[in-house]
């Protein structure tokens with residue numbers, strides 16, 4: 316088992332999101348571009364119930380560019396308006412705003428026909444923890460008034476944030492819970508940082524990550540940790556020890572500090588220092 320945790324408050328979160336959705340024209344579903352399937356919430360389709368939706372693949376700077384293009388094609392073929400996003404720089408936010416406004420055009424036209432003119436498009440962001448909801452809100456409003464952090468929660472006193480002339484964004488995103496039914500999904504959530512580090516078995520997650528790296532990304536391991544392909548051991552525990560030694564994670568007596576080595580590998584993976592990764596592949600569908 317990777318995960319020893321089960322999310323509570325699901326029903327309450329779901330109820331709150333349902334209430335908020337009543338006010339909304341368009342939903343922005345934020346997914347992690349590295350794991351567009353694993354970062355999707357299982358009940359979102361039911362929650363959103365046919366409301367216009369734009370799928371935003373965030374952290375696209377950390378995902379394999381060609382795979383993100385494949386995912387966009389995939390989602391579009393399923394009828395979803397989809398954009399790639401990097402909320403750490405704001406890349407893609409203009410396109411996102413345009414798409415959100417397009418999705419709402421039909422509804423606004425109906426309102427206009429009823430005599431309600433010039434109403435702004437109302438949108439809210441939905442996504443699992445750490446997918447970048449607060450970062451995106453900050454990017455969209457252009458100031459740092461929405462707090463970033465990894466504390467999931469739903470607030471009471473909501474506000475509309477003005478984004479440009481035609482769009483209003485709910486200041487509190489809907490925090491969805493991640494899928495927990497599948498150990499492979501749990502691994503991907505853990506390794507990308509979607510679930511807190513203290514609720515999964517870090518030792519096992521790192522060994523699984525090393526297995527993937529040692530199979531499909533050997534040249535990246537060599538480059539990052541300054542080893543030759545011949546030096547790479549097949550055994551992942553040996554690989555961990557090698558990386559630890561190479562990075563100077565040693566205790567007194569020259570014993571490898573495995574905990575430190577694991578931390579380094581995880582940080583390198585999550586920050587993009589080992590390159591871009593897409594762990595969910597559309598080709599696997």
Ligand SMILES: Nc1nc2c(ncn2[C@@H]2O[C@H](COP(=O)(O)OP(=O)(O)O)[C@@H](O)[C@H]2O)c(=O)[nH]1
Pocket residue numbers: 373374375376377400401402403404442443444445446447448449450451463464465466
């Ligand atoms: N590289 C990268 N990091 C991002 C991006 N969006 C958010 N982050 C980082 O991901 C972490 C979680 O972001 P946050 O906005 O707090 O997520 P939230 O829990 O969904 O509100 C923070 O460390 C952000 O800096 C992105 O597009 N690219």
Ligand SMILES: [Mg+2]
Pocket residue numbers: 448449450462463464465466
């Ligand atoms: Mg947040």
